[in-house]
Amino acid sequence: MSLRTLLHYAMLIAIALVCAFPFLWTLAVAVGTEGNVFAFPSSFLPRKPSLDNFIEVFRAIDLASYYWNSIWITTWTVVWTVLVCSLAAYPLARYRFRGRAAVFTLILATLMLPTEVNFLVNFITSAQLGLVNTHLGVILPTLAGAIGIFMMKNAFEEIPQDLLDAARADGASELYIFFRVMLPLALPQIGALVIMTTVTTWNNFLWPSVVLTKSELMPLAVGILELSGTFGSSTRVIAAGAILTIAPALIVFFFTQRFFMRGMEGAVK
Amino acid sequence: MTSESALSNAPPRHFRNDAVAARARWRRNLRPWLFLAPALVLLGAFTFWPVLWGSYLAFTEYNFLTPPRWVGLANFEDLLQDPVFFISIKNSLLYLLIVPAIQLGAIVLAVLVNNSLPGIRFFRAAFYTPVVTSVSVVGIMWGWMYNEQGLINAVLRWLHVINDPVGWLSDDRLALFSVMAVTLWRGLGWYMVLYLASLQAIPKDLEEAAVLDGASRFQRFWRITIPMIMPTILLCTVLSTLSAMKVLEEILIMTKGGPVSSTYTGLYYAYDQGIRAFNFPRALAASMVVSVFCLALAWLNFRFIRPRHR
Numbered sequence: 001m002s003l004r005t006l007l008h009y010a011m012l013i014a015i016a017l018v019c020a021f022p023f024l025w026t027l028a029v030a031v032g033t034e035g036n037v038f039a040f041p042s043s044f045l046p047r048k049p050s051l052d053n054f055i056e057v058f059r060a061i062d063l064a065s066y067y068w069n070s071i072w073i074t075t076w077t078v079v080w081t082v083l084v085c086s087l088a089a090y091p092l093a094r095y096r097f098r099g100r101a102a103v104f105t106l107i108l109a110t111l112m113l114p115t116e117v118n119f120l121v122n123f124i125t126s127a128q129l130g131l132v133n134t135h136l137g138v139i140l141p142t143l144a145g146a147i148g149i150f151m152m153k154n155a156f157e158e159i160p161q162d163l164l165d166a167a168r169a170d171g172a173s174e175l176y177i178f179f180r181v182m183l184p185l186a187l188p189q190i191g192a193l194v195i196m197t198t199v200t201t202w203n204n205f206l207w208p209s210v211v212l213t214k215s216e217l218m219p220l221a222v223g224i225l226e227l228s229g230t231f232g233s234s235t236r237v238i239a240a241g242a243i244l245t246i247a248p249a250l251i252v253f254f255f256t257q258r259f260f261m262r263g264m265e266g267a268v269k
Numbered sequence: 270m271t272s273e274s275a276l277s278n279a280p281p282r283h284f285r286n287d288a289v290a291a292r293a294r295w296r297r298n299l300r301p302w303l304f305l306a307p308a309l310v311l312l313g314a315f316t317f318w319p320v321l322w323g324s325y326l327a328f329t330e331y332n333f334l335t336p337p338r339w340v341g342l343a344n345f346e347d348l349l350q351d352p353v354f355f356i357s358i359k360n361s362l363l364y365l366l367i368v369p370a371i372q373l374g375a376i377v378l379a380v381l382v383n384n385s386l387p388g389i390r391f392f393r394a395a396f397y398t399p400v401v402t403s404v405s406v407v408g409i410m411w412g413w414m415y416n417e418q419g420l421i422n423a424v425l426r427w428l429h430v431i432n433d434p435v436g437w438l439s440d441d442r443l444a445l446f447s448v449m450a451v452t453l454w455r456g457l458g459w460y461m462v463l464y465l466a467s468l469q470a471i472p473k474d475l476e477e478a479a480v481l482d483g484a485s486r487f488q489r490f491w492r493i494t495i496p497m498i499m500p501t502i503l504l505c506t507v508l509s510t511l512s513a514m515k516v517l518e519e520i521l522i523m524t525k526g527g528p529v530s531s532t533y534t535g536l537y538y539a540y541d542q543g544i545r546a547f548n549f550p551r552a553l554a555a556s557m558v559v560s561v562f563c564l565a566l567a568w569l570n571f572r573f574i575r576p577r578h579r
Binding site: 005008009011012015016018019020021022023025026038039040041043083084085087088090091092095097098099100103106107110113114115116117118119120121122123124125127140141143144149174178199202203204205206210220221222224225228235238242245246249250253254257260261 | 298300301302304305307308309311312314315316317318319320322323326333378381382386390392393394395396397398399401402403404405406407408409410411412413414416418419420423424426427454458462465466515517518521522536539540543544549552553556559560563564
C-alpha cells in the first residue's frame with residue numbers, strides 16, 4: 001500500500017469518526033450502566049453493559065405507542081404516496097392532452113415555491129378541516145410530492161408502447177393497464193420511492209410536531225423530545241430511546257444504500 | 270313526429286355515431302384528469318393554497334374566530350418595531366456563512382470517496398448517516414455534545430486545549446455558530462452524494478488525455494474537475510443558500526431561539542409567532558420577508574455563478 005493510499009484512508013477514517021462520534025457515544029452510554037457519562041474517553045467504553053436502559057425507556061415513556069404511531073403513519077404515507085404519485089405520473093408520461101404542459105409546470109413550480117413556510121397556513125387549514133390531532137392530518141400534506149411524481153413519470157416513460165397497444169387491442173381498460181401493466185413494470189422505481197419515503201417519513205419532525213399536540217398520537221421522532229424534556233429521565237435512558245428512534249431508518253438505509261445514492265441522481269436530473 | 274321522421278331521413282347511424290363519438294372523446298379528454306385528480310387536489314390544498322392564502326393573511330388581522338380583516342402593511346410595520354425580528358434576519362444572513370463551508374466540505378468528501386478503494390462504500394454510507402438520522406435525535410445528541418459538562422468540553426480538556434468549560438449553546442456569542450456546525454454536520458453527506466454523481470459523470474478519457482499531456486494532479490483538478498462540475502456547484506450553492514435562509518428545526522430543538530434571543534432565525538421567528546403565540550398574520554408577514562430574501566439570493570446565485578459555456 002502506497003503512502004498516498006495510507007494517507008487517503010487516514011483522512012477517510014478521521015472524517016468518519018467526526019460523523020460517527022455522537023452516534024458511538026450515544027450507543028456506548030445507552031449500553032453502559034455505570035460511571036460518568038460525560039467523561040472522556042472512558043464513557044466510550046461502557047461499564048457493566050446491559051440492556052436495562054432499553055427496557056427502562058419503555059417504562060419512562062410510552063415508547064411502544066410512539067413506535068406504533070410511527071409505523072402506522074409511515075406505512076400509510078408510503079402506500080398513499082406511491083398510489084397518488086404514480087396515478088398522477090401515468091397521464092403525464094403516456095397521454096397527450098391539453099393542459100399537460102401546464103400541469104407539468106405547476107408540479108415543477110412546487111420545487112421552487114418557498115414551501116417551508118407552508119406549515120403555518122396548513123395548520124390553519126388542518127384546524128378548519130378537523131385534522132389537528134389526527135394521523136390523517138400528518139399524512140395528507142406529504143403525499144403528492146413532485147420528486148415522487150417525476151420518479152414515477154420517468155419509470156413509466158421507459159415502458160415500451162407496444163405493451164400498452166397490445167393491452168388496449170385486447171380491450172383492457174385504462175385502470176387495468178395502469179394496475180396490471182404499468183405498476184408491475186415500474187417495480188424497481190416503486191421500490192426506490194418506497195424506501196426513500198419510508199426513511200423521510202420516519203424521520204419527519206416539524207409537521208407532525210405542529211399538527212399533533214397529544215402525546216399519545218405522536219410518532220417517535222416527535223415523542224423522543226418529550227422524553228428528553230421529562231424531568232428526571234437519566235441521560236442513559238434518553239440515549240437508549242434515541243438509539244431506538246433512529247435504528248429502523250438507519251437499518252433500512254444501510255441495506256438499501258444504493259437507492260439513496262442513485263435516487264438522488266434521478267432527482268437532480 | 271314528422272320532424273323526427275325528417276331527422277331520421279338524415280343518416281341516423283351517423284347521428285348516433287356522432288353522439289357516441291362525442292361522449293367517447295369527452296371521456297378520453299377527462300381520463301388524464303381523473304388520474305391527476307388526487308395529486309392536484311392535495312397539491313392545491315397543501316402547497317398552492319398556503320402560498321396564496323398566506324400571502325393574503327399577511328396583510329390582515331386574523332385570530333381564527335372572526336374573518337380576516339384587511340389592515341394593509343400594519344403587520345410589516347409591527348415587524349419593524351420588533352428588535353427580535355431584526356436579530357432573526359441578521360442571524361439568517363449570518364447563517365449564509367455555511368454555504369461556502371458546505372461546498373468546500375462536500376467537494377472534498379466527494380473527491381475522497383470517488384474511487385474504488387476497498388471499503389469505500391462503507392465510508393460513503395458513514396458520511397451519509399447524519400442525513401438519514403431524524404433531526405430530533407440529532408438535536409438531542411448535539412445537546413449532549415455541547416453541554417457545558419458535555420463531550421466536546423471533555424475532549425478539549427483532555428487535549429489540554431481549554432481549562433474552563435465553553436458554553437457552546439449557553440454563550441450568546443457562540444450559540445448560533447454551534448447550531449450552524451450541526452447544520453453543516455447534518456447536511457454535508459447529502460451534498461456529497463450530489464457532487465459524487467457529478468464527478469462520476471466526467472468522461473474518463475478527458476482525465477487520461479490530461480495525464481498524457483503531463484498535467485499535474487492540481488492542474489487537473491482546477492482545469493478539468495472544477496469546470497466539469499460547475500453546474501452542480503451552482504445547483505448546490507442555490508440549494509444550500511435557500512436551506513440556510515430557512516433554518517428552523519435545529520433552532521427549535523436545540524436552543525428555542527435563546528440564549529437571550531441570540532439564535533432566532535427568520536423562519537424560527539415565524540414559527541414562534543405563529544405556532545406558539547398564534548399570531549398568524551405577523552408570522553406570515555415575517556415568512557414573506559424571508560421568502561423575498563430567498564428569491565433575491567437565488568437570483569444573485571444564478572447571476573454570478575453561471576456555468577461558463579464555450
